[in-house]
Amino acid sequence: MAGQRKTEEERGRRSPGTGTGKRVTLRDVAEAAGVSHQTVSRAINSKGEIDPETQRRVLDVARRLRYRPSRFARGLVRPEVVTVGLIVPDVVNPYFPEFMAGVFAAADQRGWQVLVASTENTPSRELTLLRSLGRQVDALVSYLSHPDAELEPHVGSVPLVIVDRGMASSTHALVEVDTAAGIRAGMRHLIDRGHRRIGIIDCTPVCDPFVRRRVFAEVAAEHALPVDDSWRVVGEQTLDGGAAAFEALHAAHPDVTAVFAFNDLVGIGALQAARRLGVRVPDDCALVGYDGLSITDLLDPPLTTLHLDKRRLGELAVHQVDQLLAGELPPPAVLTPRLNVRGTT
Amino acid sequence: MAGQRKTEEERGRRSPGTGTGKRVTLRDVAEAAGVSHQTVSRAINSKGEIDPETQRRVLDVARRLRYRPSRFARGLVRPEVVTVGLIVPDVVNPYFPEFMAGVFAAADQRGWQVLVASTENTPSRELTLLRSLGRQVDALVSYLSHPDAELEPHVGSVPLVIVDRGMASSTHALVEVDTAAGIRAGMRHLIDRGHRRIGIIDCTPVCDPFVRRRVFAEVAAEHALPVDDSWRVVGEQTLDGGAAAFEALHAAHPDVTAVFAFNDLVGIGALQAARRLGVRVPDDCALVGYDGLSITDLLDPPLTTLHLDKRRLGELAVHQVDQLLAGELPPPAVLTPRLNVRGTT
DNA sequence: TTGTATGCGTTATCAT
DNA sequence: ATGATAACGCATACAA
Numbered sequence A, B: 001m002a003g004q005r006k007t008e009e010e011r012g013r014r015s016p017g018t019g020t021g022k023r024v025t026l027r028d029v030a031e032a033a034g035v036s037h038q039t040v041s042r043a044i045n046s047k048g049e050i051d052p053e054t055q056r057r058v059l060d061v062a063r064r065l066r067y068r069p070s071r072f073a074r075g076l077v078r079p080e081v082v083t084v085g086l087i088v089p090d091v092v093n094p095y096f097p098e099f100m101a102g103v104f105a106a107a108d109q110r111g112w113q114v115l116v117a118s119t120e121n122t123p124s125r126e127l128t129l130l131r132s133l134g135r136q137v138d139a140l141v142s143y144l145s146h147p148d149a150e151l152e153p154h155v156g157s158v159p160l161v162i163v164d165r166g167m168a169s170s171t172h173a174l175v176e177v178d179t180a181a182g183i184r185a186g187m188r189h190l191i192d193r194g195h196r197r198i199g200i201i202d203c204t205p206v207c208d209p210f211v212r213r214r215v216f217a218e219v220a221a222e223h224a225l226p227v228d229d230s231w232r233v234v235g236e237q238t239l240d241g242g243a244a245a246f247e248a249l250h251a252a253h254p255d256v257t258a259v260f261a262f263n264d265l266v267g268i269g270a271l272q273a274a275r276r277l278g279v280r281v282p283d284d285c286a287l288v289g290y291d292g293l294s295i296t297d298l299l300d301p302p303l304t305t306l307h308l309d310k311r312r313l314g315e316l317a318v319h320q321v322d323q324l325l326a327g328e329l330p331p332p333a334v335l336t337p338r339l340n341v342r343g344t345t
Numbered sequence C: 001t002t003g004t005a006t007g008c009g010t011t012a013t014c015a016t
Numbered sequence D: 001a002t003g004a005t006a007a008c009g010c011a012t013a014c015a016a
Helices: A026-033 A037-045 A052-065 A071-077 A095-109 A123-134 A179-192 A211-222 A239-252 A264-277 A310-325 B026-033 B037-045 B052-064 B071-077 B095-109 B123-134 B179-192 B211-222 B239-252 B264-277 B310-325
Strands: A083-088 A113-118 A139-143 A160-163 A173-177 A198-203 A232-235 A258-261 A286-291 A304-307 A333-335 A338-340 B083-088 B113-118 B139-143 B160-163 B173-177 B198-203 B232-235 B258-261 B286-291 B304-307 B333-335 B338-340
Touching (some): A037 A052, A071 B071, A095 A310, A095 B113, A179 A198, A179 A211, A179 A258, A179 A338, A198 A211, A198 A239, A239 A264, A310 A333, B037 B052, B113 B123, B123 B139, B173 B310, B179 B198, B179 B258, B198 B211, B198 B264, B239 B264
Parallel strands (some): A083 A113, A083 A139, B160 B173, B173 B333, B258 B286
8 A cells, every 4th residue: 555656756856956846845745655744744753653554654655755854944943953154265274174173073062063165265255155154054163364344245144253364353253363472482482592593484364464574573673683674585375385485585595594484384395495405404494383283293304383273273263153152242262372392493 | 213122122132043032033123123024034135126225224123133044944945055964084184184175176066065074083973973964964975984784774864975985885875995906006016116025004994894905915916925914914093003013014024125004194104113213215115105195295205105086086975966966876986096106115 | 115925844732 | 643733934926
């Protein structure tokens, strides 16, 4: 009595969302099984109070019809599962997986889910993703390079946590990195080791107003270092960019004894360039990175770097979401990098 | 006429999903603004046909009330956005971000969204995530270590793509890696270079039935290599595991001239151990890795490895989802690693 | 331009 | 054990 009608429904069924064919609903299954839609619901959810035989039969029909419950209809009726949207610039850059791990862990701990999207380092995509993801989630955690004003039209009413943008906000929650303190610690370390002819490899960040340059100049002045603006080279934020910048710096100032890299990626590039140039690290020239990527540990020598707890950063972001969902705009959470002295200084 | 009632609604409002307080709906806004809920809908969605003044007023009230449209109610009525669930063992392991990047790219290209979760290398979590994510998405892409039979009770009716499990399936779509071919290529490479005393560092994978051991033995037999089972050491699938395994292998067979590592992570560990032992790579002992992690490029010397296009693997997985959603069970997609000869052989 | 009525697919309440 | 009916929050056709 169950396995009679067959071919019509099975063939030609398109899955939900695939445009054409209508979706298979609880009622379709009910009709095909000769029961009420309510009974089908019970069967699907194994809510006791149902004849085992009936359940088996209904489940069978459901399978035949390729029935799939609608998460929307379900979400409408059942207690909501909090979903956080996460926007990062680049999943492959080893910086972000660590950050993401923190977000996942904190979210999972709360029973939340995470919808992830990548801007592929394209600022304009930030805006479109803000829009599209925004309508699908309960809150958004995002790396963003635009100021609030430009964001405003795209952020609807979604609670938003902005990560490491380096700009204040009166409407969104923030998680910030105290880069200035980090740079200062790195500079002090080099100076403590007796370095005075220090160069810096800087990069053009998307929004951040050259904190590194500023702090570098400040510290240089405080300690009367014999360096001026020509000791600061600007390069691409890549391995090759770091290499090229190191070469440029070394060409301009062969007597440089220490280099501060924009970040570890750039630092690794610089290390490779140094090797090619026959500059021994750290004997001829010390090198300090920034970020504390775990891969810097594998280098030879391992890179001295300002280690930032990226995982914690992610956890803090979720914590900010927490507050936002509770209806309050929390003060910015700030994290400071920690100097990790290893082989290159 | 708009800014009259205030305090009652604003205070005490809890956000959606936060348990208590009821959700602010379109009708609440309508009532507060003194219009019909339809007008509010128009205002929110900027669907022309509305007096600009009315719209402004409504939007204002909506903001005051912290109104947020329900994604569920919306999804119920509007064309569905396909959401793919992605389950990986570990976000931080550099292998997976590359894979994820492929999934994101392919998904984005189709206008799909991706919900990500990590099992944290815990097989039991695979099952629970399968369940919880399964009800929130249209299809699932997952690394899984269980056989179909154990999966069955947890995979409801969700279309599922299993990645690199190394076991056939009659109900789920697959994306596989031809590991045997990879190992074979690596062995051939070593043999071509004249190596005969080859060792292998193997690991206990969760499900995969020691493909490496099997192929290693086969090739060894085919070429009558002077090696037996004692040339195969099994270690943890970590940096330290690789180092320990290399030391063990080297202790047992000091005359080993080449080592095949389970994967790059293990290979890097082996490389570090070799350096500590004073074994020069590749002069004293060659080393081959597996996976082709991009960081192996930064090592000194860069690791010769069997490069797997993990990004492509992710794209293929999404393509399998495509088929599944179209109602067909596609044949397994298979990817073969490519030998990438660099500094360690 | 605005309001009224209806349906989306599910679960929950209450009968039977 | 099963079925009828009413929400859930939103958008859309249609009426005013």
